[in-house]
Amino acid sequence: xxxxxxxxxxxxxxxxxxxxxxxxxxxxxxxxxxxxxxxxxxxxxxxxxxxxxxxxxxxxxxxxxx
Numbered sequence: 001x002x003x004x005x006x007x008x009x010x011x012x013x014x015x016x017x018x019x020x021x022x023x024x025x026x027x028x029x030x031x032x033x034x035x036x037x038x039x040x041x042x043x044x045x046x047x048x049x050x051x052x053x054x055x056x057x058x059x060x061x062x063x064x065x066x
Contacts, residue, residue: 005049014044 002015019036021043026032030052034043046052 007049010047010049012046012049016042016044 001017002013004013004015005011006013017036019040019042021034022037023035023039024032025035030047032045032047033041034045036042
């Protein structure tokens with residue numbers, strides 16, 4: 001699993017595995033899901049981060065496991 005933040009593009013991308021992406025769908029404004037051949041979600045892209053998260057928060061990520 002990989003998490004990438006592109007501050008210049010104001011985008012966050014979470015990649016769940018390395019399978020090939022065959023389709024993408026915007027499920028909500030600025031939220032795009034990537035699907036593999038088995039129609040499983042393998043990636044999540046969130047756009048317009050500055051409108052969703054304060055800039056100082058973008059520079060600090062917290063990982064929580066339940």
